[in-house]
Amino acid sequence: MKKTRAPDLTDERIKLVLDTLDGWKGKLTWDLLIEAIQKITGITYSRFTFAEYPEIANAFSLRKEALRGTWKGERGQPRDERVRAALEQVERYKAKIERLEEQNQLLLEQFVTWAHNAERKGVTVMMLNAPLPKPERDRTKGVK
Structure with missing residues (x-):
């Protein structure tokens, strides 16, 4: 059976x-992220789909770097639920x-980059x- 394609990312x-x-x-x-998004949306995207979007790929890398070494335990958490939240x-x-x-x-x-390339083509800042x-806005189609 052919696998159906996930809808585009809006x-x-x-x-x-x-x-x-x-x-x-x-x-x-990536697999955990895909699973989390699937639980929220009901749609299963692929790692490659997420990686095609620079903002997602960059955010993933940044978050992964920020979390590096911190996921093994949550010791020292405050007892008060409001403070923890x-x-x-x-x-x-x-x-x-x-x-x-x-x-x-x-x-x-x-x-x-765009400004430099535009300047090279004779378009000034x-x-x-x-x-x-x-x-x-005042004009309507067909009215002269």
Whole structure:
């Protein structure tokens, strides 16, 4: 029987994967991530599908690096559930900040590349920074 293809990753599903990685605790592998996303969405994606999206691949690598050596035990956790939940939320936010800072750096590098290539083709930074034209909302189709 032919295996059916998983639906494309939408922006919403990519955000779900990134949020899942930001809050990840314990050992992290592609298989575990795939299983976690399957439990949430009911869709089984492949490692290769996730790896095709740079934001997912980068977030996975960053989170894996951050978790390296920390998944073997959770000793020293506070007893108060509210404090523990707050600390977990802080960890999620820290992971998200780290991922977004890395993503921002990649976008800045991409912008520099684009600006350089545009300049080589005669497009100036001033031309690139020109405001977009205003949409013609008052006009209706066919009316002159």
